[in-house]
Amino acid sequence: MTAAPLSDGQQAYLYLVRLAWDLRELGLGSLLDLSVRAEPAVVIHQASTRLKITVVQRKEVWFFTWGHGRKQSAWVGAEGVVSHIARWAAR
Numbered sequence: 633m634t635a636a637p638l639s640d641g642q643q644a645y646l647y648l649v650r651l652a653w654d655l656r657e658l659g660l661g662s663l664l665d666l667s668v669r670a671e672p673a674v675v676i677h678q679a680s681t682r683l684k685i686t687v688v689q690r691k692e693v694w695f696f697t698w699g700h701g702r703k704q705s706a707w708v709g710a711e712g713v714v715s716h717i718a719r720w721a722a723r
Contacts (some may be wrong), residue, residue: 644687646672654714676721683721
């Protein structure tokens with residue numbers, strides 16, 4: 633018996649959960665926001681800032697995004713992507 637393929641929403645959820653777990657392992661807490669009115673996201677609260685990370689698919693490639701522009705996105709499978717996001721959160 634084979635499992636049904638994941639929907640895009642299910643795949644996005646899995647990427648966000650993995651990101652939250654990996655951030656935890658770096659010592660950075662986060663929240664998984666599954667609000668009905670907004671797209672699913674990982675939210676990192678710092679002293680005076682809040683970083684909201686979503687996951688999007690572009691031409692069958694998944695990216696984490698946390699703002700506007702290429703510098704505020706990274707390929708989900710990129711080496712060091714979690715550390716990169718953690719550095720952005722610390723700004």
